Each structure stands twice: as structure tokens, then as C-alpha cells.
Amino acid sequence: MSTLRTLSALSLSLLLLCAATSGSSAQSAPTVDGLLPLLITRGEVPAAALLFRDGTGSRASTSYARAGTGISRADHFRAGSITKTFIATIVLQLAAEQRLSLSDTVERHLPGLVRGAGNDGRALTLRSLLTHTSGLYDFTAASRGSVPLTPLQAVRLALTHSPAPIGLFSYSNTNYVLLGMVIQQVTGASYATEAERRIIAPLRLTGTSFPGSRTTLPAPHGRAYATDGSDVTDLDPRVAGAAGEVVTTLADLDRFYATLLGGALLPPRRLREMLNTRTAHGSYGMGLFPVKLSCGTTVWGHNGRISGSYVRTAATVDGRRVLTFRVNTTAIADPGLEPALLAAEFCPRTS
Structure with a gap:
């Protein structure tokens, strides 16, 4: 899945989650730039970052996104x-x-x-x-x-x-x-x-x-x-x-x-x-x-929580x-965000 499609799907999943919580109807998916701000707004965290890897070896592609200040890819x-x-x-x-x-x-x-x-x-x-x-x-x-x-x-x-x-x-x-x-x-x-x-x-x-x-x-x-x-x-x-x-x-x-x-x-x-x-x-x-x-796909990985840091890695088998x-x-204050993130990345996108 391309970066744009992945992030757009993630945006849509999170927007639907917000709509279900508030009782309002779903609106058009937010932009990619609005994705991680949504995560930190609903999760009440100072900053967040994601890195996607797709493929194997030297041919693997990566895409990075972040929100908030004081956080970087490196x-x-x-x-x-x-x-x-x-x-x-x-x-x-x-x-x-x-x-x-x-x-x-x-x-x-x-x-x-x-x-x-x-x-x-x-x-x-x-x-x-x-x-x-x-x-x-x-x-x-x-x-x-x-x-x-x-x-x-x-x-x-x-x-x-x-x-x-x-x-x-x-x-x-x-x-x-x-x-x-x-x-x-x-x-x-x-x-x-x-x-x-x-x-x-x-x-x-x-x-x-x-x-x-x-x-x-x-x-x-x-x-x-x-x-x-x-x-x-x-x-x-x-x-x-x-x-x-x-x-x-x-x-x-x-x-x-x-x-x-x-x-x-x-x-x-x-x-x-x-x-x-x-x-x-x-x-x-x-x-x-x-x-x-939610789509039936199973991902494997682990999470990590220590004072000042929460991390989650998930991968296809x-x-x-x-x-x-x-x-x-x-x-993350809202535990519903994690499965939404994973589903948006790993579940097939429907038209």
C-alpha cells in the first residue's frame, strides 16, 4: 500500500472512531497532515511518530510521519x-x-x-x-x-x-x-x-x-x-x-x-x-x-511501556x-487508537 493510501486509510479509521464516540456522522477523511495531530489530540500525548516499512532488503521502502514538537525520525x-x-x-x-x-x-x-x-x-x-x-x-x-x-x-x-x-x-x-x-x-x-x-x-x-x-x-x-x-x-x-x-x-x-x-x-x-x-x-x-x-488479518509484534515512552511494533507474519x-x-489515553492504527495499515483498503 502506498504511503498516501495507508495514511488516508488510517485517517478515515480514526475519523470514524471519533464519529462513533461523539455520535456525529462521518465526514470526509482528514488530510495526511491532520492524521497524527488527531492521534495526539485524542490520545493526549505531547508528540507521536510512525515509521512504515514495506518490502524486504535493499528494496524495502519506508515512510515517516510525525505530529507535535520535539520528536524526530532519528x-x-x-x-x-x-x-x-x-x-x-x-x-x-x-x-x-x-x-x-x-x-x-x-x-x-x-x-x-x-x-x-x-x-x-x-x-x-x-x-x-x-x-x-x-x-x-x-x-x-x-x-x-x-x-x-x-x-x-x-x-x-x-x-x-x-x-x-x-x-x-x-x-x-x-x-x-x-x-x-x-x-x-x-x-x-x-x-x-x-x-x-x-x-x-x-x-x-x-x-x-x-x-x-x-x-x-x-x-x-x-x-x-x-x-x-x-x-x-x-x-x-x-x-x-x-x-x-x-x-x-x-x-x-x-x-x-x-x-x-x-x-x-x-x-x-x-x-x-x-x-x-x-x-x-x-x-x-x-x-x-x-x-x-477487525478485517481478520493477524499481525505479530510487541509493545513497550516505560516511564516517558510508549512504543508499538507490529508486522505481517x-x-x-x-x-x-x-x-x-x-x-496513550485512548486505547482504541492503537487497533485503529494497526487496522489502517494492515487491513486491505476498500473502495
Whole structure:
């Protein structure tokens, strides 16, 4: 779909959404220039940006749009839980290399760590961590996502709480903090080092990094705002760790998801496992989740929320078409805008 047709369709979808909310009749679609202002007006965010990628390799075309001030295409920003797709990819690569098995217990790699309050690493597999079916409590619910913690501190905080039933889908950042620790145990290197070696450098994701304890963003970058309007641009990424540390750009996220879903980072069997949602009862694969749009099309990707930033990447299952959008605050006030954005990009346009 051309940029103009895509954005026009998106404009129409959002306009119809507005009309349904207000009870007024639909009017003609707004111009492309009016699209993202509509997003930030209805979403009550300071600024927003989108980058579309269509095609593969050097023949891929991209189109960019933004609204609001203080945001640009080249900005570095925090991408929160999109980090989980990177971590899951590394774990699946290690499984393909037979350096671990997804059926391994957590106890095998982190002996004695997951114990207490009804939690038992001997009963949990790496697959249960990847699919959020371990039942482990989400440490960020206790820390409120604002307290920098070491991985060990994060896990110990989670283990002061009783788990949910094993086998049920229950999203928990603790799962991916543990997977980060498993990566280090298996490889002898940090998850950040392995991400650089296995993903960031080979894909030339020059705007992507795992900052550790560095509180500042690389240049260029804009400002980031909490929901109360306070400036939270400087942030200690250890509030999220392996569950949400990554800093990146719009272009890098589009390239990463296009390459991953295109099959260049994982063998076919492991990519199929990543996309298999059976363990999580249709809710989640491994570092990816599906969304079925109003037209019946299913897109794959992840979202990321961290103080001062909300990001969403979605792609066709073959990775040929990818959309990433971001706002420079913690959340979009109107949740109906996200599915409208995705449907406008990925659903066929009707005349």
C-alpha cells in the first residue's frame, strides 16, 4: 500500500472512531497532515511518530510521519518491553545451538534461586518463562517500575509473593529478568553482550543499545514525559533490566522485526516455536504476541511501556510489512487508537 493510501486509510479509521464516540456522522477523511495531530489530540500525548516499512532488503521502502514538537525520525528512545523480543530471540538461538533446552527447569540453570512463598524453580521450565505461564509475580507491580534493582533484587522481590497457577498466562517481567540471568549462566556473557553480538551488530542496528545503568539517552533524542507531565528523559534502565531496558530507534525496530519474522535470525523450527501461542492459550508466543484485526488479518509484534515512552511494533507474519509508532509519554489515553492504527495499515483498503 502506498504511503498516501495507508495514511488516508488510517485517517478515515480514526475519523470514524471519533464519529462513533461523539455520535456525529462521518465526514470526509482528514488530510495526511491532520492524521497524527488527531492521534495526539485524542490520545493526549505531547508528540507521536510512525515509521512504515514495506518490502524486504535493499528494496524495502519506508515512510515517516510525525505530529507535535520535539520528536524526530532519528530519535533514540526507550522501548520498554520490546526488549523481550530480543531476549526471546537469544534464548531460541541458544536452543538451536543445543546449549539449552526450552524444557530445562529454571533450577537447572539457576540452582536454588527460585524458592519461597510457594515458588519453586524445579517446577518451572524455560518455556514457561518465555510464554509467561510460570505464575511468577511481576516484580514491577511491587517496585512500581520506578526503583532501580539488580536482577537478583528484582527476583527476590517477586519471590516474596505467592505465584499464580502454573500454566495460565500471566504477564510478568520477572520471567524475562530470569531469562537474562539464564543467558549469562549459559554463555558466560551478559544478555546485553549477547544481544550486541547476535542481533545488533549483524543487523547494523546502529541506534540500538542496552544501556545498563546509564541514565542518559544517546544523541539525538527528544524529551520524555510521565503521565503527570514531568520530564523523565533521564532514567535508570535498571527499573526494567532484561524485561525492558533497550534503547532504540524507529528504523532499527522496523529492521529487527522484519529480519526476525523474515527468518534470518532463527531456524524455521525455532521461529515456529516463537509464534506458537498454544502454551499461553492464544495470548502470547515467545517474546511476540498476535493481534487479530477487525478485517481478520493477524499481525505479530510487541509493545513497550516505560516511564516517558510508549512504543508499538507490529508486522505481517512474513515480516514484509512493519509499522512502529511511538509517543513520548508513558501511555496513550485512548486505547482504541492503537487497533485503529494497526487496522489502517494492515487491513486491505476498500473502495
